[in-house]
Amino acid sequence: MATHPYISGPGNVAQMVTQLRKSFPNVITSETVKKLGIAPNNESYVINALQFVGVIDSEGKKTSSAAKAFSHHKDEEFSKEFASLVQEAYASLFELHGDNAWKLDSDELITFFRQSDQTSATIGGRQASTFKVLAGLSGHGDVPEPKAKKVGNGAKAARASKPAQVKNESKPSPNAGAGSAGFQRNSLGGGVALTVRVEVNLPADGTKETYDNIFKSIKENLLGG
Template identity: 25%
Template sequence: MTNYPYMVSNNKISQIFDTLNTAAKPDKFTNNVLHNLGYRSTNDRAFITLLKKLNFLNSDSSPTSNYDYLKDSTKSKKIIANQIRELYSEMFSINENMNDASDDEIKGAISRITGKEEKDVKRIFSTFKMLCNYADFSDAKIIDNNGDSESQSEQISPFQQPSLGINTTPETSKLTTDFHYNIQIHLPATTDVTVYNAIFKSIKENLL
């Protein structure tokens, strides 16, 4: 069974994320770091586990490459949405818009996936809802554990990689490659028109 994280004091989730946006990036995100940021309750420590599950911290509490996005106010909520989709992938496989699903549907999915008792389901649900309410799903992308992104829409997002000439179409979902060659011909400086005629004749016979 899947084991989703939760915070008892989940009402602080958005507040802590806002704090991280302006706080210095630590070498390791420890309880002392959280304490120095002003979150001193023992219940607040569960936020560190949440950051690990969302792949913002490694197992040793050092920041991952995704953590840097939390420092950018224009992208932080989008990266959080990405990581929510990654962490709760089983739930989003049931409903790709699980973040907008009804409370009953969300709780039902959590119960089936985790097999937890009602008390834990409610806590997981509350944490999930607080995360989703804070995140921006308007143009979410899936970012893997190495920080690479894969587009889920045709819209350009801050995480989309530049095009390499490989086009995708929603009708076929197949990859096609088109190669275009630009040939430059430097003509010699001459007043003899027969030279030009010979060059263009050769192009026609050999290239066209």
């Protein structure tokens, strides 16, 4: 069983610590982490990491050591106090490697954690990544940037917010002025008479000049000028 903390997204631990520097609740539980929107479905792993380094106790309350560290506003002073928490929590690692433990690469850390906890390569890798994040918060390395939160429904939401495009047809419809002709029998004389039915489709966004030109064309070509 792994005694050292691990999580698939160790950056979530850094995000939680950063949040606690701004506001530290009286009691921190998985529900607290969930409400903050940090580490979805992995909230308990964040809690485990905080408890391991002594930020909170088994009841989720701030420890006296954490109170001292999180009272510092300047990053340098906070990192120095937080480093003490991490160094005490990972005592066996620092006992073996001394201060050089802060600088160990991933392979060396994975070897240590796998040998200590008899974990798999995957868990050992996550343990190493979690330590490196804690080391970064202690001033020994970089701290990963938090990922941007996703908007609900993703691409669908983006498409819904995009206004519908309306085609702007400025030209008269091809059917404008077009007519259809048919024959019918003249009921009076018994002969054949020609009937012409004219159908005009006017563009919805046409100008007055457009309409005038259409009717002028009808007058000249169909009504004999």
